[in-house]
Amino acid sequence: MIGVPFDAYGDQVRVGIVGVGNRGTRLLEAMLQFPEVRVTAVCDINPPRVHHAAEMVQATGQPEPARYSGRGGHWQTPQENYELAVHHSKLVRAGTRPDPDADDDYRALCARDDVDIVVNASSWEWHHPVCMTAMLNGKHAATEVPLAMELEHLWDLVNTSEAMRRHCIMLEQVVYGRTELRLLRMAHDGLFGDLLVGAGGYHNEGRAAAFNSTGGTRYPEGWRRRWWYRRDGDFYSMHGVGPVAVYMDINRGDRFESIVSMSSPAIGLTAFREQHVPPEDAGWNDPPYIKGDRTLSQVMTAKGRVIQVSHDETVPQPYTRVNWLAGTQATFNDDPPRIFVDGTSDNGWDDLDDYGHYDHWLWEIDAPLEEHMFRRLFQTMRLGLVPDIDVYDSATWSVQIPLSTESIRRGNRPVRVPDFTRGQWEEYRDGLDRPNPEG
Numbered sequence: 001m002i003g004v005p006f007d008a009y010g011d012q013v014r015v016g017i018v019g020v021g022n023r024g025t026r027l028l029e030a031m032l033q034f035p036e037v038r039v040t041a042v043c044d045i046n047p048p049r050v051h052h053a054a055e056m057v058q059a060t061g062q063p064e065p066a067r068y069s070g071r072g073g074h075w076q077t078p079q080e081n082y083e084l085a086v087h088h089s090k091l092v093r094a095g096t097r098p099d100p101d102a103d104d105d106y107r108a109l110c111a112r113d114d115v116d117i118v119v120n121a122s123s124w125e126w127h128h129p130v131c132m133t134a135m136l137n138g139k140h141a142a143t144e145v146p147l148a149m150e151l152e153h154l155w156d157l158v159n160t161s162e163a164m165r166r167h168c169i170m171l172e173q174v175v176y177g178r179t180e181l182r183l184l185r186m187a188h189d190g191l192f193g194d195l196l197v198g199a200g201g202y203h204n205e206g207r208a209a210a211f212n213s214t215g216g217t218r219y220p221e222g223w224r225r226r227w228w229y230r231r232d233g234d235f236y237s238m239h240g241v242g243p244v245a246v247y248m249d250i251n252r253g254d255r256f257e258s259i260v261s262m263s264s265p266a267i268g269l270t271a272f273r274e275q276h277v278p279p280e281d282a283g284w285n286d287p288p289y290i291k292g293d294r295t296l297s298q299v300m301t302a303k304g305r306v307i308q309v310s311h312d313e314t315v316p317q318p319y320t321r322v323n324w325l326a327g328t329q330a331t332f333n334d335d336p337p338r339i340f341v342d343g344t345s346d347n348g349w350d351d352l353d354d355y356g357h358y359d360h361w362l363w364e365i366d367a368p369l370e371e372h373m374f375r376r377l378f379q380t381m382r383l384g385l386v387p388d389i390d391v392y393d394s395a396t397w398s399v400q401i402p403l404s405t406e407s408i409r410r411g412n413r414p415v416r417v418p419d420f421t422r423g424q425w426e427e428y429r430d431g432l433d434r435p436n437p438e439g
Helices: 022-031 047-059 078-094 100-104 106-110 124-136 151-164 178-188 225-229 238-247 268-276 352-358 369-383 391-398 400-409
Strands: 013-018 037-043 066-068 117-120 140-143 168-170 195-203 256-263 295-301 306-312 320-327 330-333 338-341
Touching: 013 022, 013 106, 013 369, 022 037, 022 047, 022 369, 037 047, 037 106, 047 066, 066 106, 078 124, 078 151, 078 225, 100 106, 106 124, 117 124, 124 140, 124 151, 151 168, 151 391, 151 400, 168 391, 178 238, 178 320, 178 352, 195 238, 238 306, 238 320, 238 391, 256 400, 295 400, 338 352, 391 400
Parallel strands: 013 037, 013 117, 037 066, 117 140, 140 168, 195 306
Antiparallel strands: 195 320, 256 295, 295 306, 320 330, 330 338
């Protein structure tokens, strides 16, 4: 699927969305800013959410979308929901025909004739079955991060994308940030010289949001917290590693070759529960948490570059994304964004705004990241262009999730990173800093 353009959809791109909770509603709101988008179907296991999403669509003057609120099967507890997602993944891998419950859940949405692309904002364990079902029904798939949680599921999505000739794209909004796109253009212009090292990380205070009684409405029934007792590793590498991978042209002249990971002790979530969570909260029934409070990984590329990636959500701190890049001629450090260019920045750090002439054309309009991301996605679909992010990028940026777990399990030993492009990474191809086709 490298270099494969979308069909030219013209003035109307028909979207079905699966998952309209907090995140899905935000994505829906962003998509509805674009006149070419027609949302034809909405799906969520929570019927009031479906009703609210349908009202949002109709408020823009669009026809009422089809509504689906099936639960995918019979379950009562969050653990049973997780086990059902695992079961759906097994079914779709085996090519098993859907059961009668499929008439009112995401599978029915994916089978509709009036859907061109399925946007998926469900919980992590459902990303694989939803995207697989979309492609097997001839639809493109665009999913919230990560692409999938398991290595075999990432390969499934790559293989199915190739077999069905449908794109499967991870909705990684951070790479569309003003700073990130500016850095990409600076790197491609040679301002950094030869790139050497980079760092990316996602650090966010997520302890309160993890429990129902302390603000857990962001993750209904604590679905995200439950990964903290399933395994150790980096569960959210994409916001950190994605931008650095773009700067370094990963899958476009370089590739990830190996990763080594380690985690601190798993203390923070248990301590927070003891101090702040009332005894009636369901979180007290959890098995012991084993995901370390901070996970650090080192990724080595084929060209010998090194990327440090970090993740934590149980260390007290404000929301922070690490973004650091160094080459033979310059070094960038974020928060605040500043750069030192050898031979130019003689008085110390320069403000990155001094390099505003490197702004990407998307930022001629100041808008939320989600809108920039969708502006480009729908532009490429309207005009029949190659997407900025393909299934190989999406799998590569997500593979740190299972491989960090494997490295830690092996006693912090390096683990080889698979080449999802099957050798085609060596050839450069354009990515996010292409000129505006409608400029």
